[in-house]
Amino acid sequence: NAGVTQTPKFRVLKTGQSMTLLCAQDMNHEYMYWYRQDPGMGLRLIHYSVGEGTTAKGEVPDGYNVSRLKKQNFLLGLESAAPSQTSVYFCASRTQILSNSLHFGNGTRLTVT
């Protein structure tokens, strides 16, 4: 039982390049979330999903796209990376049951030059 796994752990992109961050969970969780955390700041919600095939916008969705084709995977895409997207990205998942906790991945550190 690996929990929530994020790949890659680190990445450096040039402005304008694209990439996809993968979040995989093996706990059969319905809900999945993508957050970004800038240095010294709190977590900001980018997009989230309440089930396979569904996604919704969070607080800071611009410049990102997401897909949840399979229940266990939640992909975050950057079509044209910008320096402002330099951040640490965290994925999280949870069940529908409110008494169950949120599980986080270890993060992806992305630098856009």
Next chain:
Amino acid sequence: DAKTTQPNSMESNEEEPVHLPCNHSTISGTDYIHWYRQLPSQGPEYVIHGLTSNVNNRMASLAIAEDRKSSTLILHRATLRDAAVYYCIPLLNFGNEKLTFGTGTRLTIIP
């Protein structure tokens, strides 16, 4: 969205108890209160949660006000390893799955 208010920062001496407050006056009767913490350079981790009653686990205690408009996370004997940012988050009922974090409370432990 249910809103929470926490102090930006707190300090405590090592081996003393710490009381971290959170106001969540807009939650409804079936919303749970969860607490998470984020250690330096790590992802957030679960600490404790509750609905109405006070709760204890190996990490901390959670005291929930009778009117549920506030709660307090209690670390009984703070250690240097407890230095982290602590987030109080309401988990809302169905139809409110959007989960946002506030700024949390940065806890500094003084040796």
